[in-house]
Amino acid sequence: MKHDTCRRRTGCRRAGLYPAVVIAVAGAMSAATFAADRDDALAEMTGAFNGWRHSGLTNEGERFVAAYPRPPVDRGAQRFRTLIEGRLKHVDRSGRKPPTLVVNGNATPLYTDDEGAFxxxxxxxxxxxxxxxxxPDGQHRQRMQFFEADRSRPQxxxxxxxxWNDxxxxxxxxxxxxxGLHAFWANPTLEDGSGFDVDSVDGxxxxxxxxxxxxxxTWLFFLNYWGNFDSTGYNFDAKAHEREVITAQLILVFNENTPAEKRETMTVPLRKIGDLMLIKSERL
Structure with missing residues (x-):
């Protein structure tokens, strides 16, 4: 599969600073307070993720934040995105396995900067x-539950x-x-209204x-190991990654946040740049 490298890099420079939403919370303490008041908390959360909230994306109160390895490069084009932001209280630089971030049951490695910020x-x-x-050892957990009250967003x-884990x-x-419509990094939204809410490059x-x-x-879902990425940008050095075999995970969620919710999880190995795999053919 041929990609336009210059076009891709240009798009990433434009998306390099990610506007995070300032969240209003009613009737509950913020997650930052929640974390700070507990000695066994793994992280202090910057955003408010307990109780009730309304987080419609507007132009008011937007701000830029630091992330790993720099402000996140997010090519998502749909409106409803939120930044999960915080700092680990303890960083184990000797450990090879990072903590895990689990969002609505979806697990992903939680990589941070040297100070534990994510x-x-x-x-x-x-x-x-x-x-x-x-x-990392699975022995300690910090959980935050909230109810998203913004009913204007499509469900x-x-x-x-x-x-993925590299x-x-x-x-x-x-x-x-x-x-036959094709959604990917260069065509993030489709004529039918679907598309990428989030398309995060780093981490x-x-x-x-x-x-x-x-x-x-029939819907088709492919994964492509396109290249490598670090603080200097993209590269195609076959050795410029951390793992011999990269483990990628595709999760399909149907009727999210309803009593009829169902999910499928597929895990596949990616060994070399250019790998393109049909992961799932799903008939709806």
């Missing part, structure tokens, strides 16, 4: 949501989420609809594709 973009649906941080009936690798999700993703009204027929 920032991960995510797309939350209306209704009940959860964020959990799990220590995703199909969501595809890709994450902070220096860049893995792309490609989605083909039953009508371990995520890439999140959403559709509020998926058409009937």
């Amino acid at each position: 920032a991960r973009p995510w797309a939350f649906g209306a209704g009940s949501n959860s964020i959990e941080i799990v220590s 995703a009936k199909l969501r595809a989420i890709v994450t 902070p220096k690798a860049q893995v792309d999700l490609h989605v083909i609809t039953p009508d 371990a993703g995520p890439g999140i594709f959403s559709s509020a009204a998926p058409e009937h027929g």
Whole structure:
């Protein structure tokens, strides 16, 4: 698969600073307070992720934040994105396994900078949501639950989420609809209203594709190990990653945040730059 490297890099420079939403909370303490008041908390959260909130994306109160390895490069084009931001209280620089960030049951490695700071973009649906941080050994957990009260956003009936376990690798999700529409990094939104809410390049993703009204027929989901990425940008050095075999995970979520929610999880190995794999053919 041929990609236009210059065009891709230009797009990333434009998206290099990610506007985080300042969140209003009513009737509950903020997650930052929640974390600070507990000695066993794994992290202090900057945003408010407990109780009730309304986080519609507006032009008011937007701000830029630092992340790993620099402000997140997010190519997502849909409106409803939120930054999960905070700082680990303890950073084990000798350990090879990072903590795990689990969002609504979707797990991804939580890579940080040297001071333990992290920032991960995510797309939350209306209704009940959860964020959990799990220590590398799995013995300690910090969980935050909140109810997203913004009912103006479309509720995703199909969501595809890709994450991977190498902070220096860049893995792309490609989605083909039953009508032959193709959503990927250079075409993040489709004519039917579906598209990428989040398409995070740095760290371990995520890439999140959403559709509020998926058409009937066969959907195709591909993963492409496109190249590597670090603080200097993209590169195609075959050795410029951390793991011999990169483990990528594709999660399909149907009717998210409803009693009818279902999910499928597929895990695949990616060994070399250029690997392109059909991960799932799903008939709806």
